[in-house]
Amino acid sequence: MSFVIGLTVVTAMGCGLIAGLFFAFSVAVMDALGQLAPSDGVAAMQRINRVIVNPVFLGVFFGTGALCLALMMIAVPWRGDTVWLVLGGVLYLVGSLGITLICNVPLNNRLARVPADSLEADIVWADYRARWTRWNHVRTVSSLLASASLVLGV
Template structure:
């Protein structure tokens, strides 16, 4: 019974990491570049609209659920260290929680909040937008890599079981 539960958590986490890695990859490779090309006020308005909409979508249950299951898998792996796939399971869980969730909370969300508070047409917004495009995207690259590698580690743990 416990083995089935762990396997289910691994599958859910692998799929969740893969979905989020794809979303972050899209933002890192073309969405942010496109927003930067449409002009400051329009880019800020579009990003603010994305940030409002995303927290009201299916993104949030996947984001929070994958974080919870990844943390649980890391903890479970510590108690089942000698089992096949435990190292990959622990590494995937820790990497995802630190490299995706913690990075999001410490870096991306505060940048989103600052952008939401700015007047898109102001001079102050110009420097904020330039910094946002650079800093937010850099931290998004970190989230993309962490989510992708965690997905691969969870798949490796499934294969090892």
Template sequence: MNLLRGAALVAATLTTGLIAGLFYSFTVAVMPGLRQAEDRSFVDTMQRINVAIINGWFMLCFVGALLLIALAAALHLRAAGRPALPWIAAALVLYLVMFVITAAVNVPLNNALDAAGKPGAITDLAAVRARFEATWVGWNVVRTLTSTAAFGCLTWALVLFGRSTP
């Protein structure tokens, strides 16, 4: 059972770290770089990113991390002393916050941006960008912080798990 607990915790930590790193990359490199682009380049690039990111590897980590954190928490419910459980639970809450923000804010903004240039859509790219950029970037910072904090909690849970495993 300890092997299964450990494996779930390691997998949850790795997938959460990958997602935190992705959001961090957008926070410190992608969006600051795109800030310098003209409106057409900005909109076109973000539209292409929105298409490219929906792939099996991203979804495996993005959804998989949530499921793996929940699995790790469930497996630690009956563990002796449960020293890692509070940290896993905190990670689950933090990751859920990020997940909800993504679904409620960033994805709808991405969808609105993707509609630009299509028949009946707003063709003023400066207006499209203005409706998207500041809000998306601000909430991405929150996603970066919450997913990174979840990764930190899981990392500490791994330390505690290692200390408590005979």
């Protein structure tokens, strides 16, 4: 029993960390980049997208997903009232990992192919910022709700 509680707490913390990262982008980083000249905004976001692919971020991001899966598999046989734990896992796996892989990563890949100082960058940047940020809001809320759901499950 204490193992499942500990696993739930660690998983909720991972969801909270990711929610905080996404939140910072939604309320500050993307607005700041949007105030730059398009070529500078594109160059900065391209750099951010390269730098964030590091062992610490990937470990927390995908590790939290793995913990969600483990928690859902362990918790269901452990006790009957696992709705909050399963809901938290699904919210993170679909709303954070899924949205990232299906929506944000393809946008990042498209942006990576655009020379920052090209005329095309102006057009791509405006579309990218709007769509990427919209999906980032979804990831933020999903990760936060996943964390809250896991806390309620404890």
